[in-house]
Amino acid sequence: MSDIRKWFMKAHDKGNGNAPKSSAATNAAETAPVKSEQASEDLETGGRRKTSKYFGKGKAKAKDEKEVEELPAKRKLKADSDDLGKSRPRKAIKVDDDDDDFEVPSARKTRDSTPSKKLKSGSGRGIASKTVDIDEGDDGEDAEEKETPLKSGGRGRGGRAASGAPTGGRGRGGGRGGFMNFGERKDPPHKGEKEVPEGNPDCLAGLTFVISGTLDSLEREEAEDLIKRHGGRITGSVSKKTTYLLCDEDIGGRKSEKAKELGTKFLTEDGLFDIIRSSKPVKKPVPERTNKGTETNKGTVKVSAQPKSSPQKEETRGKPLAKSSPNKIAPHSSPAKGKKKIIQSSLPWTEKYRPKVPNEIVGNQSLVTQLHNWLSHWHDQFGGTGNKRKGKKLTDAGAKKAVLLSGTPGIGKTSSAKLVSQMLGFQAVEVNASDSRGKANSNIAKGIGGSNANTVKELVNNEAISANIDRSKHPKTVLIMDEVDGMSAGDRGGVADLIASIKISKIPIICICNDRYSQKLKSLVNYCLPLNFRKPTKQQMAKRLTHVAKAEGLEVNEIALEELAERVNGDIRLALNQLQYMSLSMSVIKYDDIRQRLLSSAKDEDVSPFTAVDKLFGYNGGKLRMDERIDLSMSDFDLVPLLVQENYLNYRPSSTGKDEAKRMELLARAAESIADGDIINVQIRRYRQWQLSLSSCVASSILPASLLHGSRETLEQGERNFNRFGGWLGKNSTAGKNTRLLEDLHVHVLASRESSSGRETLRVDYLPLLLNRLTSPLQTLPKDEAVSEVVEFMNSYSISQEDYDTIMELAKFKGRPNPLEGVPPAVKTALTKKYNETNKTRMVRAADMVQLPGVKKAPKKRIAAMLEPTVESVRDEDGEPLAENGEENESDAENSEEATNGEKLETNLKNLNARGIQVEVDLKGAGSSGSRKAAGRGRGKAKAADAPAEKKATGRGSGTKRKTR
């Protein structure tokens, strides 16, 4: 949920943000069962009609809820035992309840037998899937059930369905765009509580809406869906054409300001519902009509092959009468005509309705004109060998002999090219990707019988002759090179050859490609006049599609066609194909039909990992199709599994009900599956077995989700009921940091040569005692004594101050007293002081980051310093560097580089092998003064450089180097 992010960002809001929210949420949960109760019905609707005072209403509902609290519980029990057969009739009743509010009881009888359309379309799917997982839907959560058709729309694909314009509007809304806006909009306070009305499909036709802010019960997508379904139009920003601004709270912002300025009417959600509802009873023939509508719907499902049944015809006739508002699309074609057309049409519509005149081309009119001009003037400019020079002069400098049309598929490039050449009386010769278009054989003698490329060459050359001989009689020719960006492997040298052809061509050449910026076409672009075809707008497409639909006797409203146009992403060819396919089974196409048909081609939308987890684990998680689940969990391959792992405990699986043992069992299975996912992930990452990614996604997200989907519960007091961010990342990085710190401590302890234990042993076995030795004197003994004892102990194990902190850090457990508790601050400061005091006289063997002077980039090398035993040091001095040399060939290269940086350093440290800086020698007594000195000076340098290095190293908490004397 997007709100999670917001939650993180506005933690300070917690107090006030939380209270109303959660209460609303609980209200939502509590009132859900209430609603289905007939008893509370009247109160309910009363509340619903009240506009915008929803918080007050929420309380009222909560109150009502208490009265009927017993009932839902009972109902639930019953519902558990209920099966498919039972859940269905209840629904029908429910719908009736709803209608009671508006209709005279007399109408009820008829409607009982004919469930409304919503029920049909909803249960058509809902029930089908219910048979699969019966226990899931029967939870008794009727409100949820009721929402099912809507929700799965609103959540499953409604999110994607958000049209371009509103999305844009959302981003701009209130001028708070950008990433931070991510969680801006709150959840509707009464989400899913209200009955969404079902009205005349055209009741909103001709009205334009703008949605602003949070609505009372609908998600933004759901609201858009509702409006579109009823024929309304939604735009992103307020303009003069806007009929209503739909908002439940005046949040200010740009939209409402503009609306006030323009005098646009404000409409609340309840108002919208009322409009939709009122559309129904007003019209008398409605019940009958719905009846027909459902039957046709049924017809489409069951006998899709059957064309044109009689009720459908009736409907086409009846509908224009029923329409309240003037509708442009309303087809006046008689059914007979439509029938005839259908019978005639054997051609695919894309061919049949290929534009015949340039005006029929959808969009890009200026480009078509340009193309037309270019082609019509081509022979004036380039043709005619006789007046070649003159012609050249006439041509403007920018004129090109070829033209390059580019644009996405299906927007009419080829159509335009053909149409224009046809209009101008050119004979079009089309060469496309299906022909081999390699480089022409240099041996042209092979002639036309040879490769296609040769044919092209011939064509291009010959035209001149033929044209000269008798231009007027011979048809002029134009070469259309289609899909030039497809010239690839098989067509070696194709583009180069094409360019050559263009240069010598005596006929116009039209090249067509999808991607003008393709690398392959880079050289070609220079020889062509580029014409970029743009996607037509949805209005443009809808217009053309309406035209086609009309001609075919198909009844589609404009909103539906706009939706279609949007779904196909500007591809008019695809739109026509879809339309034709749908026309086979139905003659009335509604918004919903298009949405259902084009589910798969819905626009891609970025699903945030939170939303993905939300959907996977949501109530309808079990109803998602497998590919939808995969899509969701693949939306972020890394993050979704982590979120799943973090949150799966919070879901109460709807399949188990109250059975806690069963739930625990499912949890165990889910946990194991998540662990499986981890194992697979290792295979993927470590051994690059990416073909397993699907399995990983199934194991780590889909399986747990399908086991546990249900309602989310909070496990801790005061926790918000939203998915948490995966905790693993944070914990892992803390663990990593602590491991590094421990490693530093380990190195120091090793360097002290008192112990040679491993790192884990150090943590598991040593640490408690170390802690004890480091803290208990401070707590018990008098200050000075304690301090000196601790410092002495630290020295014996080369524990630096940072290591001291590390030990304290590692020994800290949540819910346990801090090990340093009870130590007065004065003692702590005394400890630090004492430690720093003894610094000079102490010999600490510590590993450290050493930055050599003059080296710009710090050599990322941690070098240990160690203290030689006093007695043998002189003799060892020579032996050791040698040994080092033997082992460290690689690092020597680095060293020499470092050494050159300081000449003094080099000379002084020669016998110490430049690395001698670290080999700290402590000679008690006279000893070899030479090497002593060298060490001293080297040390001095290193020390100077130590300071910055130290700062850098503080993050890792590595020890500082402490020097002799």
Added chain:
Amino acid sequence: MLWVDKYRPKSLDKVIVHEDIAQNLKKLVTEQDCPHLLFYGPSGSGKKTLIMALLKQIYGASAEKVKVENRAWKVDAGSRTLDLEVTTLSSTNHVELTPSDAGFQDRYIVQEIIKEMAKNRPIDTKGKKGYKVLVLNEVDKLSREAQHSLRRTMEKYSSSCRLILCCNSSSKVTEAIKSRCLNVRINAPSKEEIVKVLEFIAKKESLQLPHNFAARIAEKSNRSLRRAILSLETCRVQNYPFTDNQVISPMDWEEYVAEVAADIMKEQSPKSLFQVRGKVYELLVNCIPPEVILKRLLHELLKKLDSELKLEVCHWAAYYEHRMRLGQKAIFHIEAFVAKFMSIYKNFLIAAFG
């Protein structure tokens, strides 16, 4: 200095606990050429002590003059170059390192670094052995690839280099490696032996150590000599003179794991599982190795469990422990075990008490 380190036997002759093994090792290196060695046994049994003493036996005092280095290596791994950092503990004649520190890149450590080290003959051979020694810790944690790369190295450079491998469990070392080594099993010292050592230390420190108390420490130490000595010293810090029934405080993390186990036994619900997850995270963040956590957790759970469930729970613990090794995110597997346990236990409770 801590007693563990203070009274660590420095030479094979001074070893108290595994005297026979020490003598054999001594004979091995003095009388003939030393083969590759694989020391295995539970932690706190004295593997490392024996190895250090053995090195001293081979090279004399110079083996003790070790220095610690953190070295960065650039390893060419196919298309990219890897930067590996290895902490080594080295003297003139031996190098000790823990290749498994590099995680799944341990293969490169074995292939490049160890090979590099093994290749180079020691320069200073006067009066010394003609080979040097590589001590590799935690061989059982090496990935299979790394172990496979190791075996060729062992054969090829055996003239100039001997490997001493050290690990807890020989079952996680491939057969190929085991057969190339002389396997030395170091048993956990018996309780009597531990008591003997504790009394020896007490005598040296001139402390009064009641025998019963020593026995109790030995009992609590889980037959780990190191832990026994450490807890003896902890007790010494906390309370001296010793009394027979003095509290022997468990390790901080053990206490915490016991708490987790208590939570699990108390309530089997998603909420409790969630709290357990938080606590396990806490342990992991504090650098307790996940295997240790799981093992300890099982131990604590078994204490309170009815005998009929023990077998099943052990099975699942082993199952998830194995999977933890295959996986990467330890917490997932521990959580899966806890969830499994809760499920089993809950069903058991319901069956028993309704």
